Amino acid sequence: MTNGTPLTVSPTPTPEAVEAAWRRVQLARHPQRPRTLDLVPRIFDDFLEMHGDRSFRDDPAIVGGPALLEGRAVMVIGHQKGNDTDSNIFRNFGSPYPEGFRKAQRLMRLADKLGMPVLTFLDTAGAFPGPAAEERGQAEAIASSIKLMTGLQVPIVVTILGEGGSGGALAIGVGDIVLALENAVYSVISPEGCAAILWRSAAAAPMAAAAMRMTAAEQLELGVVDEVIDEPGEGAHADHAATAASVKKAILAALGRVSQLETEALLASRYARLRGIGLVRETERPARPSEVPSLRRRIGRLLHLPGIPSRPRWSEIWPSGDDGTEKDEGGA
Amino acid sequence: MPIKFPFSRRAAPTDAWTMCPSCESQIFNRQLERNLRVCPTCGHHFRMSIGERIDLLLDESSFVERDAGLESGDPLGFHDQKPYPERLEASRLKTGLRDAAVWGTGRIDGRTVAIGLFDFRFMGGSMGSVVGEKLARCFEAALAERIPAIVVSASGGARMQEGTLSLLQLAKTTAPLGRLDAAGVPFISILTDPTTGGVLASFASLGDLILAEPKALIGFAGARVASGTVGEELPEGFQSAESLLEHGFVDQVVPRSELRSVLSRSLRLLPVAPVDDGEGTNGDGRGWGPIGVLSGIAERLGGAVSETIGIEVEKVPERGGAEEPPA
Numbered sequence: 213m214t215n216g217t218p219l220t221v222s223p224t225p226t227p228e229a230v231e232a233a234w235r236r237v238q239l240a241r242h243p244q245r246p247r248t249l250d251l252v253p254r255i256f257d258d259f260l261e262m263h264g265d266r267s268f269r270d271d272p273a274i275v276g277g278p279a280l281l282e283g284r285a286v287m288v289i290g291h292q293k294g295n296d297t298d299s300n301i302f303r304n305f306g307s308p309y310p311e312g313f314r315k316a317q318r319l320m321r322l323a324d325k326l327g328m329p330v331l332t333f334l335d336t337a338g339a340f341p342g343p344a345a346e347e348r349g350q351a352e353a354i355a356s357s358i359k360l361m362t363g364l365q366v367p368i369v370v371t372i373l374g375e376g377g378s379g380g381a382l383a384i385g386v387g388d389i390v391l392a393l394e395n396a397v398y399s400v401i402s403p404e405g406c407a408a409i410l411w412r413s414a415a416a417a418p419m420a421a422a423a424m425r426m427t428a429a430e431q432l433e434l435g436v437v438d439e440v441i442d443e444p445g446e447g448a449h450a451d452h453a454a455t456a457a458s459v460k461k462a463i464l465a466a467l468g469r470v471s472q473l474e475t476e477a478l479l480a481s482r483y484a485r486l487r488g489i490g491l492v493r494e495t496e497r498p499a500r501p502s503e504v505p506s507l508r509r510r511i512g513r514l515l516h517l518p519g520i521p522s523r524p525r526w527s528e529i530w531p532s533g534d535d536g537t538e539k540d541e542g543g544a
Numbered sequence: 545m546p547i548k549f550p551f552s553r554r555a556a557p558t559d560a561w562t563m564c565p566s567c568e569s570q571i572f573n574r575q576l577e578r579n580l581r582v583c584p585t586c587g588h589h590f591r592m593s594i595g596e597r598i599d600l601l602l603d604e605s606s607f608v609e610r611d612a613g614l615e616s617g618d619p620l621g622f623h624d625q626k627p628y629p630e631r632l633e634a635s636r637l638k639t640g641l642r643d644a645a646v647w648g649t650g651r652i653d654g655r656t657v658a659i660g661l662f663d664f665r666f667m668g669g670s671m672g673s674v675v676g677e678k679l680a681r682c683f684e685a686a687l688a689e690r691i692p693a694i695v696v697s698a699s700g701g702a703r704m705q706e707g708t709l710s711l712l713q714l715a716k717t718t719a720p721l722g723r724l725d726a727a728g729v730p731f732i733s734i735l736t737d738p739t740t741g742g743v744l745a746s747f748a749s750l751g752d753l754i755l756a757e758p759k760a761l762i763g764f765a766g767a768r769v770a771s772g773t774v775g776e777e778l779p780e781g782f783q784s785a786e787s788l789l790e791h792g793f794v795d796q797v798v799p800r801s802e803l804r805s806v807l808s809r810s811l812r813l814l815p816v817a818p819v820d821d822g823e824g825t826n827g828d829g830r831g832w833g834p835i836g837v838l839s840g841i842a843e844r845l846g847g848a849v850s851e852t853i854g855i856e857v858e859k860v861p862e863r864g865g866a867e868e869p870p871a
Contacts, residue, residue, distance in 0.1 A: 224623050341765030349793050351744040351764040362719035379745045386715050400702050400711040410624035424707045425620050436708045486719045489712045490673025491617035523605050530595030530640055
């Protein structure tokens, strides 16, 4: 029932596989990798950047606005990292605050209103986790962005350019078609974060990168990505123009496919795509742990005493034990 | 896994007492259970199992579990210090659950709801394919049966061991909420200690009504992620239920002893939208005309419902009396 077919891999990645995965992560983070604003002028004929969430401020880590693609209006939204220290500080290294996602939502609603397809470009290590972001509702901003995208009545094509980092990426990454550059990566948590939690050492990041199967090719195999876009030569950083040309070609083809669907069919297929993600096995209903009724209950039942339930209470079937011992196995 | 014999002398003194992590007082376990796992001295809310939560919130014997057989696979062949299937098995033995969440239908003061619940002890309550699937089915059932949806969250976030498949459960569980909006079916999100990461960044933050338990840790990024990335420690109590209330992301912080009554009142105050039957009345045949209002009054005077929801019911005079000035 799933897109997530199990990968046929050895249980522990070989040293070569670990090194290969880590090389991809390095390429995805390459300082000269083309950013959203490097590609936009090469892909689109016109682009009008819009700023601000109309509530708090403009977040430079997300950029967006209407653009012309082969003469037709589309809405472009993307993460924006910097290319040097100054611009990276200005862009917060491409890690959005809640207002970034709220700006994205504003642009998506405008696209919905005007019937323009939405094209998003993912390149972030993740949503910013600092106190100010928490205070302004980082989780709510991501959640409502995701929800908005699941119901947008226009086609959405997502392209992962570099790092697809967790919720901060998914917040603008729900699409009808998801494309990824060859050296892009996509993961539920940064490899460093995963390593710190599961291996208790940030040095295990390459291991974590391999274990999470975060490369574009593996994401294609898992059904999370629909198409991988080849990069020129040694990588996208070597040739921005050629990369832009390949991305443009892939986006046009993807738009051609999804634009044929009526709105209802489009929404139904987007819903079905999301509903199908994951590996779930339907097995028999499990046997409940056998209950040994207390003497009080057995006598109570026998005599039909009030206050003695005829069936075990759920707290007897699933009681509580010591809590809080599993802090480190959890999620991101 | 130690084998438990039904009559073994397991009740060693260490099992009988629990130390409150907040005020360090020793609490007799039976007393803790009777007090809904809330410290009698300082009011610290201990975490609850799914079973205890069901007994707390739902009418007795009304809960029917659905999709109990759903089970995780190991889609990535994930292996850190332990293989993922071994971690799953350990959690299963510890909790008696198949995965970190359970869903089913039940009644709250007679009103049927679809309810999903988390157990934090199962791999940190993390959301992988199975948890996402159960919640999506919970919301879809609420939609199909036009009953309110409730989720009681306690989760560290998305389950790393299923990689981006877990990440996309954020979208899988959120997509049905848009359909509930369109259909006029309410969703109530209850945040308990702890609710963080991907669960908070999806359905849990999107309740039409969001309730939280006192002092519950609720936040997007775990303290370790935040201090590791930002290099600054989060202020004490920053990611608490009370802080979220102050900043406008939670509707009410509700002590556990009142949770059931607040939930019951909420179901009455946020009813499923009437289906337009083309006769100008709403779903239960009551409009705002005289007959509809009267039947509403009759229901209130019925008392049975109002008693259990703890609202003061004032006597309403007979027909027409309401408009007349008091004698």
